Amino acid sequence: MNWLGHMCCDEKTKKRNKVIILLIAGGLVIVLVFAVSAGLTMVCDKIEKINKEIREREKKEVVEREERNIERDKENIEGLYSDVRLLMKEKKWSEAEKLLKRISAVESDYLDVTKLTKKVKDKLVREYSARGAEHYKRKSYTLAAKEYRRAFELCPYSTKIQHKLIKIRNKLINQELKAERKKKAEDMRSYYANKVDIAVQEVKEKSVIFSSYGYSNYPDSGKKFVLINSYVINGSKLTHHANPNNFTLVDSGGFSYHYDSATHSLDNSFPAVNLIPGTKTTGWLVFQIKSSNEPKRLIYSGFGVKAEKKIVRTE
Secondary structure, eight states: OHHHHHHHHHHHHHHHHHHHHHHHHHHHHHHHHHHHHHHHHHHHHHHHHHHHHHHHHHHHHHHHHHHHHHHHHHHTHHHHHHHHHHHHHTTOHHHHHHHHHHHHHHOTTSTTHHHHHHHHHHHHHHHHHHHHHHHHHTTOHHHHHHHHHHHHHHOTTOHHHHHHHHHHHHHHHHHHHHHHHHHHHHHHHOOOTTSEEEEEEEEEEESOEEOTTSOEEOOOTTEEEEEEEEEEEEOSSSOEEEOGGGEEEEETTSOEEEOOGGGGGSTTBOOOEEEOTTOEEEEEEEEEEETTOOEEEEEEEETTEEEEEEOOOOO
16 A cells, blocks of 8 residues: 555656646746847847937938038139029029029028029929920820929919919829729629629610610609620539529619619610520610619629629710
C-alpha cells in the first residue's frame, strides 16, 4: 500500500509542478511582451525625435539659403533690374516675374518695380487666359483649368476668371458623368459566356405604343412605359427555356413590375423559346412604372437560373 501512496503523491506533485511551470512561463511571456512594447515605443519616440531634428535643420538651411540669396541679390540689384527690362522686351513674362519677386524681397520700392510687377502680372494673366481659352475650345478642360488657375492666382479678384473656372468645373463634372454612364452602359450590354445570362441593349421611354394591328396603348394614370431590348444567352450545357415571364423590373423607388401586355403589340417583342446550349434570343419588353421613378434593375429568374443587370437609359 505504501508504494501506491507514494505514486499518488508523485502524480499530485507532477501536476502541481506543471501548473507552476505554466504560470511562470505565462508570466515570462507577459513580461517579454511588455518589454518589447516598451522597447518599440522608445524606438518610435527616438525616430520621431530624429525626424523632427532633420525637419528643423532642413527648415533652418532653407532660411539661411534664402538669406544668402537676398544678400547676393542686394549686391546685384541693378543687374537684376536690367535683366527684368531685357526679359520684358523679349516678352518673357514668367521669367521677368521671378526676378521681380527677388528684387521686391530685397527692396520692395526699388525704382519702378511695383509698376513693372503689375504690368508683368497683367501680361501673364492674359497669356494664361488665352492658353486656357484655347484648351477650352479643344475641350481639353483639365488643361484649361490649369491655365485659368494660374491666372486666378495672379488675379484672385477677377470675376471673369472665377466664372470661367466654374464653367470648366461643370464641364469636367459632365465629362466624368458621361464616362461613368458609358461604363455602366457597357456593363449593361455585357454578359457571361459560360452560363445563362442576360444583356440589355437599349432602354427608352414612350408615352404611347402603337400596335401593328392599328390600335394604341397608353399607360395608366401616373405611370409611363419603359421599353427594354434584352438578350438571353444560353452559355450553359443544358437547354434553357427563355420566357418574358421570367423578367422583373425594379425601379428607383424599390417597386417591382412584371412585363406589361403592351409588349405583345410590338412586332419584335421578346419571344418564349427553348435555347439549346450556345444560342441566344432577343426582343423588346414593355413595363409600366411610376412616372416619377426611373428603371434601375432588370432581373431574370427561371428554373435554376438567376441573372441581373443595372439599367442605364440609352436615350
